[in-house]
Amino acid sequence: MTETKITLPESAIPERWYNIAADMPNRPQPVLHPGTGEPVGPDDLSPLFPMDLILQEVSTDAEIAIPDAVRDVYRLWRPTPLYRALRLEQALGTRSRIFYKYEGTSPAGSHKPNTATAQAYYVKGSGRTRIATETGAGQWGSAVALASQLFGLECKVYMVKVSYEQKPYRRSMMETWGASVVASPSEDTNSGRAILAADPASPGSLGIAISEAVEDAAQREDTAYSLGSVLNHVLMHQTVIGQEALAQMELSGVFPDLVTGCIGGGSNFAGLAFPFLREKIAGREIDVLACEPAACPTLTRGPFAYDFGDTSQLTPLVPMHTLGHDFVPPGIHAGGLRYHGVAPLISQLVLDGLVRAEAYGQTDVFASAVRFARTEGIIPAPEAAHAIHGVVQAAAAADAEGRERTILFNLSGHGHFDLGAYDAYLHGQLEDYELPEDEIARALQAIEPLPKPAGVS
Numbered sequence: 001m002t003e004t005k006i007t008l009p010e011s012a013i014p015e016r017w018y019n020i021a022a023d024m025p026n027r028p029q030p031v032l033h034p035g036t037g038e039p040v041g042p043d044d045l046s047p048l049f050p051m052d053l054i055l056q057e058v059s060t061d062a063e064i065a066i067p068d069a070v071r072d073v074y075r076l077w078r079p080t081p082l083y084r085a086l087r088l089e090q091a092l093g094t095r096s097r098i099f100y101k102y103e104g105t106s107p108a109g110s111h112k113p114n115t116a117t118a119q120a121y122y123v124k125g126s127g128r129t130r131i132a133t134e135t136g137a138g139q140w141g142s143a144v145a146l147a148s149q150l151f152g153l154e155c156k157v158y159m160v161k162v163s164y165e166q167k168p169y170r171r172s173m174m175e176t177w178g179a180s181v182v183a184s185p186s187e188d189t190n191s192g193r194a195i196l197a198a199d200p201a202s203p204g205s206l207g208i209a210i211s212e213a214v215e216d217a218a219q220r221e222d223t224a225y226s227l228g229s230v231l232n233h234v235l236m237h238q239t240v241i242g243q244e245a246l247a248q249m250e251l252s253g254v255f256p257d258l259v260t261g262c263i264g265g266g267s268n269f270a271g272l273a274f275p276f277l278r279e280k281i282a283g284r285e286i287d288v289l290a291c292e293p294a295a296c297p298t299l300t301r302g303p304f305a306y307d308f309g310d311t312s313q314l315t316p317l318v319p320m321h322t323l324g325h326d327f328v329p330p331g332i333h334a335g336g337l338r339y340h341g342v343a344p345l346i347s348q349l350v351l352d353g354l355v356r357a358e359a360y361g362q363t364d365v366f367a368s369a370v371r372f373a374r375t376e377g378i379i380p381a382p383e384a385a386h387a388i389h390g391v392v393q394a395a396a397a398a399d400a401e402g403r404e405r406t407i408l409f410n411l412s413g414h415g416h417f418d419l420g421a422y423d424a425y426l427h428g429q430l431e432d433y434e435l436p437e438d439e440i441a442r443a444l445q446a447i448e449p450l451p452k453p454a455g456v457s
């Protein structure tokens with residue numbers, strides 16, 4: 001009988017994170033100081049981050065040991081299960097095999113605690129006592145609230161206003177774990193006050209919330225800033241997902257020829273895909289697909305450029321696919337995918353043809369999410385539902401070509417706090433947003449004066 005659920009013992013929790021920078025054909029171009037245009041060094045970042053994380057950010061070692069205290073927290077939910085989606089396969093009538101790695105079994109409900117735990121551990125070790133961060137969907141804020149609590153740190157979360165209003169119980173969850181939470185843009189920072197003055201009805205965005213959290217951390221010596229995606233060390237911490245999945249696929253006796261995940265800043269996608277890309281770079285044939293929302297189509301419609309990571313231009317300049325730092329994505333329900341940029345590591349892998357991307361509208365995505373819930377049972381986070389839609393399309397395309405594929409995707413979280421979105425979908429109230437070309441052109445004007453990456457005119 002085919003196994004539905006492939007599990008590993010706690011002893012199989014990876015002992016090292018995998019750093020793809022060691023193996024990629026072209027490493028990302030340097031992050032630049034916006035004032036001097038020179039590459040930023042560890043001293044520029046030390047007001048915000050603990051030195052251990054800065055060293056991980058620039059490391060080119062292929063593997064970095066996971067501290068015992070971090071593995072010990074991972075044991076609360078890791079290794080996560082790998083499922084064979086037999087019921088979905090049957091409902092689709094596909095000849096392809098579909099597997100998913102389920103990260104929704106963490107206490108916060110997503111992959112985010114994999115890095116929040118590591119970051120809280122290093123913040124604690126640096127002698128700081130407080131973390132400031134932002135959250136889009138509320139998943140990241142929940143993860144940092146939990147990790148801060150487990151390492152005895154204070155935690156302040158700037159939560160994108162549209163999510164704050166859509167998901168009040170995410171706030172309750174963060175508060176239960178001891179965090180204080182404010183809707184962003186807020187009155188608590190200069191960045192928030194300036195944005196509210198210009199647009200009192202601003203729905204907020206991840207770019208705005210990042211500005212607030214960075215400003216908070218920069219002004220207080222006891223506080224570190226913590227980012228839930230995009231940065232090299234964050235993506236690296238997530239590779240426990242793909243390393244476990246490699247071992248689980250081996251147990252299942254088949255190897256995937258398509259590996260996919262949804263993409264906001266890129267952390268869950270990288271977490272699953274990087275260990276498989278290691279195999280691809282070594283010569284194995286694997287199609288690696290990133291699934292993004294049509295309302296925030298960073299990889300499919302955004303150019304590769306230097307841009308700020310936040311709206312108020314407080315961060316260094318990052319080489320990445322971007323829609324422009326003052327692009328405010330429409331208020332789609334996949335709040336965690338509403339970010340103007342994509343991680344430099346992934347942007348470079350896209351440029352080098354190792355990763356490809358597709359964009360989907362939210363009504364199609366929710367149709368696939370409901371199909372998944374009605375067959376596999378799990379109600380997926382709207383972000384993760386983008387990956388499900390990618391899988392449904394890929395399986396249909398393979399069937400049309402008479403091909404049989406082995407597909408692996410990351411189910412990055414559950415959607416138990418997203419039932420408002422499901423409600424809207426089920427009652428025909430969910431809208432698709434067409435993103436006009438002139439809105440993209442407008443937002444990209446803001447990056448015109450910035451330096452251009454090598455090879456881009």
Ligand SMILES: Cc1ncc(COP(=O)(O)O)c(C=O)c1O
Binds near residue numbers: 110137381
């Ligand atoms: C469940 C889930 N999946 C995916 C994402 C997108 O982030 P990333 O691209 O860093 O994985 C989020 C972000 O909040 C999320 O909550």
